[in-house]
Amino acid sequence: MPDSSFPAFHTRSFQEHGLWIFYSVLSGLLAGLAATVFLVLLKHATEFRMEHSGLIWLLPAAGFAIGWTYHHSGKSSAAGTHLILDEIHDPQNVVPLRMAPLILASTLLTHLVGGSTGREGTAVQMGASLSDQLSKVFPIRPEERRILLVAGAGASFGAAIGAPIAGVLFGMEVIHAGRLRPFAVIECMIASAVAYEVTRLLHAPHSIFSQYSGSWFELRSFLIILGCGAVFGILARTFMAVTHLVERLQVKWVQYPPLRPFYAGVLLAALFKLGGLERYSGLGLGVIQNSFSVESPALDPVLKLLLTALTIGSGFKGGEFIPLVFMGATLGSALSHFDPGSLPLLTSVGFAAVFGAAAGAPLTCAVMAMELFGWKVAVYAVAGCFIGNLFSGSQTIYRSQSEVTSSRR
The missing domain is CATH 1.10.3080.10 (Clc chloride channel)
Structure with a gap:
């Protein structure tokens, strides 16, 4: 029909x-x-x-x-x-x-x-x-x-x-x-x-990223991306699970909705200022930019995940895109520890793949990677984004989208 x-x-x-x-x-x-x-x-x-x-x-x-x-x-x-x-x-x-x-x-x-x-x-x-x-x-x-x-x-x-x-x-x-x-x-x-x-x-302030200058395709790099794509998908799945857990606990423990972001704000302020985690506050665009040239600490994506889940799950506003990009780029950068020559590639693909997996948008994010980092990243971006989407599960950060998609299966 x-x-x-x-x-x-x-x-x-x-x-x-x-x-x-x-x-x-x-x-x-x-x-x-x-x-x-x-x-x-x-x-x-x-x-x-x-x-x-x-x-x-x-x-x-x-x-x-x-x-x-x-x-x-x-x-x-x-x-x-x-x-x-x-x-x-x-x-x-x-x-x-x-x-x-x-x-x-x-x-x-x-x-x-x-x-x-x-x-x-x-x-x-x-x-x-x-x-x-x-x-x-x-x-x-x-x-x-x-x-x-x-x-x-x-x-x-x-x-x-x-x-x-x-x-x-x-x-x-x-x-x-x-x-x-x-x-x-x-x-x-x-x-x-x-x-x-x-x-x-109107000269809106967009972030500018370096173009990927590697080869269009190398089997070794492609296989590395396949493996890392699974890790990107698992990270996206973990973020969704933790965010939903924060939401459920807030609803269970705090009856008056305006107090949910208030209590979360107290904890976040303490973590940022007293816990020395201010690096993970705000957008973190500087950290993202640096991840393309310097290997990121392995804790970067983990701490950003936890702090973002607490922030968004408690009712603060802004969305998940940049935090997920932060997690993906720093995770890719950290994974380059095992293959230092692949740092720009892993960071570029991670940048796109984690959000693509969380949003159920592998095609969108593969193309986004090509537009932002150059068309030489195409094969790797497609592979990383679709593998990441496969490992992220059936849920997405857009629950209504998940429900509609599930109803068609």
């Missing part, structure tokens, strides 16, 4: 095709502008925190403020990316516009005080929620809102990391749970290209 999850391409009139190109451009503009504003503000917040490291002691207060705001004013937006996934799979109501400013403010506050979270998840929520508002302005059928959500989310992801092709695939592979729909690809491509160009023209 034909799938009716997206309106069939051939049933649209020429005028409708033109309208959807227009909608896609608008979606891309909104996503690109939102991503640019967010990345610029986040850069300033991070720099300010690094200049005033004492702000980490405010983690408990920031946690309570975030928890209180979502508990009393943002319940309809609290599900975040999960809400977007739910609306794509079963459209009911337009995603609340308040999601964008809420996630923006809470993510900036989290990073201002050194919380170990990411940024791309915030960009995805902002882009999708803003794109969905177009359905209030234009005559868009409820079932066609899915296209706006997929395009907006994917465009924001690609714009935030500087990888527009990966953004297209993210929208189709992750947000729509692996079901690639050819008649929605055009809209996603337009939105992602526009969003990326907006961030480029």
